[in-house]
Amino acid sequence: MEAFRTPPGYFETLPDRIVARRRARTVRTLSWAAAAVAACGAVVVLVPQMLERERACETFACLLDATRTEELLHDDLLEELAEDPAAFEVLTEDL
Amino acid sequence: MVPQPVWLEELQHPTSSAAREQAFRALIAEYQRPVYQHVRRMLGNHADADDAVQETFIQVHRSVSGFRGEAPLRAWIFAIAGRKALDLLARRRVRERSFDEAFEQASTALAADPYFDGDAAARALHAAVLALPERQRQVFVLRYFEALPYAEIAAATGVTEGALKASYHHAAEKVRRFVTALPNVPD
Numbered sequence: 001m002e003a004f005r006t007p008p009g010y011f012e013t014l015p016d017r018i019v020a021r022r023r024a025r026t027v028r029t030l031s032w033a034a035a036a037v038a039a040c041g042a043v044v045v046l047v048p049q050m051l052e053r054e055r056a057c058e059t060f061a062c063l064l065d066a067t068r069t070e071e072l073l074h075d076d077l078l079e080e081l082a083e084d085p086a087a088f089e090v091l092t093e094d095l
Numbered sequence: 096m097v098p099q100p101v102w103l104e105e106l107q108h109p110t111s112s113a114a115r116e117q118a119f120r121a122l123i124a125e126y127q128r129p130v131y132q133h134v135r136r137m138l139g140n141h142a143d144a145d146d147a148v149q150e151t152f153i154q155v156h157r158s159v160s161g162f163r164g165e166a167p168l169r170a171w172i173f174a175i176a177g178r179k180a181l182d183l184l185a186r187r188r189v190r191e192r193s194f195d196e197a198f199e200q201a202s203t204a205l206a207a208d209p210y211f212d213g214d215a216a217a218r219a220l221h222a223a224v225l226a227l228p229e230r231q232r233q234v235f236v237l238r239y240f241e242a243l244p245y246a247e248i249a250a251a252t253g254v255t256e257g258a259l260k261a262s263y264h265h266a267a268e269k270v271r272r273f274v275t276a277l278p279n280v281p282d
Contacts (some may be wrong), residue, residue: 002212018153
């Protein structure tokens with residue numbers, strides 16, 4: 001005879017408790033995995049954007065956008081500067 | 096190779112999640128009692144055995160697709176159960192105790208355990224087992240109570256047969272010393 005006993009009904013409920021515990025763990029694991037995937041996705045999307053922002057401007061429009069100076073310039077002057085490489089160079093030196 | 100039960104095939108190559116759960120429940124129904132007794136002998140009390148037995152079956156569910164039948168399924172499951180019991184013991188490890196001190200503590204705990212029905216001889220036997228160092232305890236329980244051959248234990252645990260025999264010999268000597276010290280207990 002076994003010396004060790006169990007509470008009454010223990011083996012009748014054990015399979016349900018094991019299945020429930022396994023499911024709960026699977027859900028927790030999936031939640032962690034989803035959070036990890038989301039974090040990786042954010043890195044993949046944001047890092048290129050940050051690098052792009054730091055890259056030097058190669059166009060006049062980009063330069064204006066980056067330095068927030070367009071509101072200071074008259075529309076006509078903007079067009080003139082855009083068509084005049086020399087003026088563009090002078091402007092970038094000032095900035 | 097020994098023919099494997101139908102539910103093992105379903106667990107390893109599931110046809111649907113419902114069928115897999117049904118197979119998992121069949122596996123639990125087949126092994127829950129021997130696995131429980133195995134970890135209870137290693138851990139002593141019901142609460143720890145309950146925790147270890149649940150962790151054992153969750154691990155079996157996770158790993159069964161990799162079971163290739165190098166060891167019999169029963170020995171493979173018992174090896175997982177033994178590791179879960181050892182993990183639990185490691186988490187609850189207290190200061191090192193002498194064998195005599197550990198035996199006294201285990202004997203006192205069994206005497207107060209509402210789910211222990213053994214007489215004085217059974218209590219001495221199980222207290223001596225619980226006082227064994229963890230590895231010796233695992234080998235002793237698998238060999239003495241489950242009567243697993245050394246070859247099966249070796250295949251399931253990855254320990255050589257020679258090392259298993261040495262562990263069992265040391266464990267059996269310690270257990271014998273305490274059990275035979277009791278009055279009216281035959282050697």
